[in-house]
Amino acid sequence: MNRKTLVLPAVVGLLAPVLAACGGSDNASDAIVVGTTDQFIASKDNPAPLDPAIGYEAGVWNVLRQTVQTLTHIPRGGGEPVPEAAQSCAFTDTENESYRCTLRAGLTFADGTLVTPEDVKYSIQRVLDIKDKSGPVGLLDNIDTIETKGEDQVVFHLKTPDATFPYKLATPPTGIVQKDKYPAKTAREGFQVDGSGPYTMKPEVDGDRIVKVVFTKNPKYKGDLKISNDKVELDLFDDATAMGKALDDKKIDMMTRNMSPEQAQEMLAKPKDGIKLTEMPGLAISYLAFNTEDPAVENRGVRQAMAQVIDRGAIANKVYGSTAEPLYSLIPSGITSHTNSFFNKYGEPNVAGAAETLEKAGVSTPVKFTLHYTTDHYGPATKSEFETLAKQLNDSELFEVDIKGTPWSEYRPAQKKGEYAVYGMGWFPDFPDPDTYTAPFLDKNNFLNSPYRSTAAQKTLIPQSRREADRSAATPAFEKLQDIVANDVPLLPVWQGKQYVASLDGLTGVEWAVNSSADLQLWELGHGNR
Structure with missing residues (x-):
């Protein structure tokens, strides 16, 4: 049966949780096979990519x-x-x-x-x-x-x-780890992960990278989760095209991160026999970040002018089609306390307004810098997104920018060292609360290693928001945090994405296997036709 399942949000707690469709498989193996384009590479800068104390992706x-x-x-x-x-x-x-x-x-x-x-x-x-x-x-x-x-x-x-x-x-x-396998003061190098969770894992490695992870049901597991299968293989693909072909050829049962917008659009327009596309609300966001000490963008007026020039709607429509929507705050729609702070401050794209902002800030034009993006981490449409961003900025004649793409294994170390003035990043929530869209960027030990500091955020608003056991009572603090970001622009939100999961008919549990935070829960998957 060929069909698309649309999952509509329902309010539970603080966000819209995700439901999806069930699927199936003709794979002859006992293992359920799930595809992903995520890459796990050990390098000099990151020799322990899967250590719980290190990995933050x-x-x-x-x-x-x-x-x-x-x-x-x-x-x-x-x-x-x-x-x-x-x-x-x-x-x-x-x-x-x-x-x-x-x-x-x-x-x-x-x-x-x-x-x-x-x-x-x-x-x-x-x-x-x-x-x-x-x-x-x-x-x-x-x-x-x-x-x-x-x-x-x-x-x-x-x-x-x-x-x-x-x-x-x-x-x-x-996550709980063993003392004899995880050093107290240093990371555990390599790719092995051990614990008391629902599965044991065995990585298959080619040189410095994982090509497959085999998860086998842990017979000693005691916990709240119900495990619906005995084995799942996570197959890593170089790109979404190769992953899509593997699904068409029934070599995998499901593909998750990261389907390309083109793949999703094609499946929406022309459903394939035996394959279901599940569309679900997304809480992932894409944004530009700034090294606020770099001479090119240290003047707040430059960052505010960029916020006035870029056309989020055009980027979402041209590059991502129905798979993304414009975003005007770090906290996306679907999360309690969301406000459109950037739109409230800057309105529709306005080149004349941006020119006035730069003039008042004493900034000479055109402002020159490079837009940096990663070539292999957020999906195949990233390059097109940054080409569109560069064109918008350059067409204003207020900016003169070029773009440069770098593999993630090099990109992330360079970014955290402050080598990029302006760079693109994505964010998936750590947990279902607006705090996860604010504190990781504005509090001390921030995720980006950014030099930007807001005393009001760190000393008053973040602590104030965390005191509220009734999370809806924290809304005023979160609204002020969003307004601070819109005014100072240490980060510039661009779009909020939807999630798509494609699976073979007969695969059960797909509706629970990926939630709106993009958490993969392999224990939910089962073979309904075996």
Whole structure:
């Protein structure tokens, strides 16, 4: 049967969770095979791409989620976190500064070693101690001390109140690891991942990169997840075209990240027999970021003028068609507290207004710089997007820019070292709360290693937003944070994407296998026709 399934959002908790269609497979292997264009490459700058203390990318987290176990997890339909490795977790004070978890009885790692509260403390403390500049430490740096009690309890004492802490404990950086396999102060090099999660994993490596990951059901797993299969293979493809051909040839059962806009548009227009396309709301965003100390863009007026010139609607329509929509804030639509701060401040594209902004700022025109983008991380349409951006800026005659593409393995190290004045990035939410679209960029230890600082954001608004147990009560703080970004423009949001998953008929569980945060949950997949 050829069809497209459109998944409409329903409100649960703070965001619109995702439902999708079921699928199927003619693959002869017992393993379910899932395709991706994510790349995992070990390099001099990043010898440990899959260490939970280092990896801070959606693709890396999608490997870790299958193998390491966290104390809490986000349930199937979204909403507030529930216990996973823990049997119970709760704040023990009214200020949201002390959080206690009790481990499940008999919890072990995949090799049979007992999981203890000391293992939990060790695992999270090493993230704080390693403090990787481009890693996830910012998620956890509000932890003051970690205390263990008895044989099954661990207590987190926080520096300041943080109602989002249970969500953070559901992210892969808090995954429980073994002391004898993960050094306390340094990263575990290579590609192997071990834990107490639903699967064990075995990477197939060619030189410095993974070509396949085989996930096998962990018979010792104890947790909240229900595992619907015995084995899943994650096949890595160089590009979306090769991945699409593998699906057509029934060599894979499902393809996820990153389908090209052209593939999605073609399947929408001409459905294929035996293949279903599932369209779902997306919470991923694309944005430009700035090294605010670089001479080319250190003047705020330059960044504000760019915000006035670029035509987000044209970029979304020309490059991405129906797979993206314009974005006017770091917090996307579908998330509580979203406002169109950039549109409210700058309105429709306005070259004359941008010229006036530059003149008032004392900036000579044309402003010259290079727009940097990564060639192999966010999908095949990235080059076209940056060609369109450059043309818009150059056609204004206020800017003189060129573009340069770089592989991700070189791009990310150069970006965090501050080598790029202006560069493109994408973002998938860490957890379902507006905090994940603001704090990673504006708080200390920010994800981009950006020199930009906002005292109001760091000292007042972020702490204020985290004090609110009722997350809707934090909306005024988030609105002010969005307005600060629109005024100072350390980041320039461009578009918000939709997600598409293509699968063979007969594959079940697709509706749960990828959520709106792009979390891959392979345990949901099953073969309905076998």
